Amino acid sequence: MAYLNKRSLLPRFKDRLILAMALLASTLIAGCSGSGNADGAGAVKTVTIASIAFPYQGKQVFNGLNGVVIEQGWLKEQLAKKGVDLVFSPVSTAVGGPLINEGFSGKRIDFAAYGDFPAVIAVAGGVPLKIVAPVGQGQDVYLVVRKGLPANSLADLKGKRIALHRGRPWELPFSKLVDSKGLKLDDFRIVNINPAATPAALESGSVDAAVLMSDGLLLEQKGIARIIWSTRQAPADWRMRAELFGRKDFVDAHPDLTQIVVEAFVRAAAWSSDEANKAQVIRDTARGAMPEEIVAKDYANSDIPWRERFSPLFSPALRTHYHSVADYALERGLIRNKVDADALLDDRFVKQALKDLKLEGFWSQSAQEQR
Incomplete structure (x- = not known):
């Protein structure tokens, strides 16, 4: 307790x-x-x-x-x-x-x-x-999922909690990704937290995924998260x-x-x-x-x-x-x-x-x- x-x-x-x-x-x-x-x-x-x-x-x-x-x-x-x-x-x-x-x-x-x-x-x-x-x-933007979560695409995250610091540059590429898949932000539980708090949120299971910049690479290196998408897979215009x-x-x-x-x-x-x-x-x-x-x-x-x-x-x-x-x-x-x-x-x-x-x-x- x-x-x-x-x-x-x-x-x-x-x-x-x-x-x-x-x-x-x-x-x-x-x-x-x-x-x-x-x-x-x-x-x-x-x-x-x-x-x-x-x-x-x-x-x-x-x-x-x-x-x-x-x-x-x-x-x-x-x-x-x-x-x-x-x-x-x-x-x-x-x-x-x-x-x-x-x-x-x-x-x-x-x-x-x-x-x-x-x-x-x-x-x-x-x-x-x-x-x-x-x-x-x-700069590239990354979508990562927490360790152990069996998700390989955005569609797999429907209904899941995604850490997204609203009003920041990486919000727009993520919004474009959502739209391109025929989805909407309301299909996900958006958690508005800043990148500094995201690693702990992923490790604790407070969020299931996160939208980040190069810190997404770092979380993958540490084994905290896994990258399932980045703007490298998107039109150049999507880059921040x-x-x-x-x-x-x-x-x-x-x-x-x-x-x-x-x-x-x-x-x-x-x-x-x-x-x-x-x-x-x-x-x-x-x-x-x-x-x-x-x-x-x-x-x-x-x-x-x-x-x-x-x-x-x-x-x-x-x-x-x-x-x-x-x-x-x-x-x-x-x-x-x-x-x-x-x-x-x-x-x-x-x-x-x-x-x-x-x-x-x-x-x-x-x-x-x-x-």
């Missing part, structure tokens, strides 16, 4: 932990004044960029292009020349996109590197954003994408600062695209987030060439993807207001950065279209 009592306290403890993490992240973003931090003449004093960060060796670290931008130091130096400070605001994976959307809405952040679906939700909710730079070519989004009013009012920010990300993309830096990219991506072998496996299983993985080009495929995201989300009632996908895209800054850095032709448009 004591054991059962302890288990009954676990969900409440997790809820409190997640709430505490959300409050901490909210405090961090609230402390960043964004473009509102201006002098008497209205000049910007701080540029704030938000993104997911992970605890690593006693501090919060940014992975991917965010980490490269910070490590290179170019962006901080260039902004300093204009008397502008640079702040990277860390956001926990437990709160992710929703908290970033709050930061955009409250004008406490100016840019954010985050997922497609949360950004579309923000725009549909009346927060104008612009994609100022694509950040790579997408992330971009560098800017607050529209900031981008329109400060194109010079936006250009500097975008150029920093294009520089970081070029560095990451170099095969000579591949091992370092994998190590840095893994910091605090995932074992290196899982990151390497996630990369290796993709048919995207290493250089093209980090391309910042505004390809026709990118436009098609956001039309698909916006249309599908509206049709399925995931958002209430139509989002103009074309209005999201603002490629002028990347085009200029490619000219300034002499990188025109460095990434292949055709390679992206083949994917």
Whole structure:
């Protein structure tokens, strides 16, 4: 009985932990004044960029292009020349996109590197954003089932409990999978929990399956779960994408600062695209987030060439993807207001950065279209 009592306290403890993490992240973003931090003449004093960060060796670290931008130091130096400070605001994976959307809405952040679906939700909710730079070519989403469950397809999960963190980028690929099989979300018992709580939920049998990103590979490696489907079995458009989004009013009012920010990300993309830096990219991506072998496996299983993985080009495929995201989300009632996908895209800054850095032709448009 004591054991059962302890288990009954676990969900409440997790809820409190997640709430505490959300409050901490909210405090961090609230402390960043964004473009509102201006002098008497209205000049910007701080540029704030938000993104997911992970605890690593006693501090919060940014992975991917965010980490490269910070490590290179170019962006901080260039902004300093204009008397502008640079702040990277860390956001926990437990709160992710929703908290970033709050930061955009409250004008406490100016840019954010985050997922497609949360950004579309923000725009549909009346927060104008612009994609100022694509950040790579997408990430796979996995559907896993708990150890011992005799399920090999989505249909086998009808009536079962599926962990799905609502409003996060991986919700959309799962919704598309459900629709493609002639099913609906109501055919399943959706449990809205974040990925950090999912392993324990699977092990305890609290949920039967889960929708995850590369952590699905990790759970399979540990024997906690088994992958029965991934976006590798689906059209390329189903992959989750992330971009560098800017607050529209900031981008329109400060194109010079936006250009500097975008150029920093294009520089970081070029560095990451170099095969000579591949091992370092994998190590840095893994910091605090995932074992290196899982990151390497996630990369290796993709048919995207290493250089093209980090391309910042505004390809026709990118436009098609956001039309698909916006249309599908509206049709399925995931958002209430139509989002103009074309209005999201603002490629002028990347085009200029490619000219300034002499990188025109460095990434292949055709390679992206083949994917």
